[in-house]
Amino acid sequence: MSDAVSPTPLPIVRGLGGRCPRCGEGRLFQGFLTLRARCDHCGLDFAFADAGDGPAVFVILIGGFIVVFAAMVTEILYQPPYWLHAALWLPLILIVTLAPLRPIKGLLIALQYHHKAAEGRLVERRSDD
């Protein structure tokens, strides 16, 4: 276990690639969306990582816009039958939701690490302030 910290912060590249936000070498994910307990290269504990519903929200908003916009344009221009709409948009929904889910989760965790984001905590006020 080394304490290697890259001098160049590349949270976007590391997150999108599913790599450790500190060293950029170790893998972040164990399965499709399951995080490893710690980095297998630098030993960073991934217990801090909590993307919550963030990846799903971005995927829903971005993917929803792409599919709805494409379906509307197709309907306005060509008026295809409904079975063709289903044949076109159902596979596209799977592609635009499943493909970016993991990179976006990695990105949010890398940005969380980079910006040291955590839950808010109450701090006791000092009397000399």
Ligand SMILES: [Zn+2]
């Ligand atoms: Zn690492």
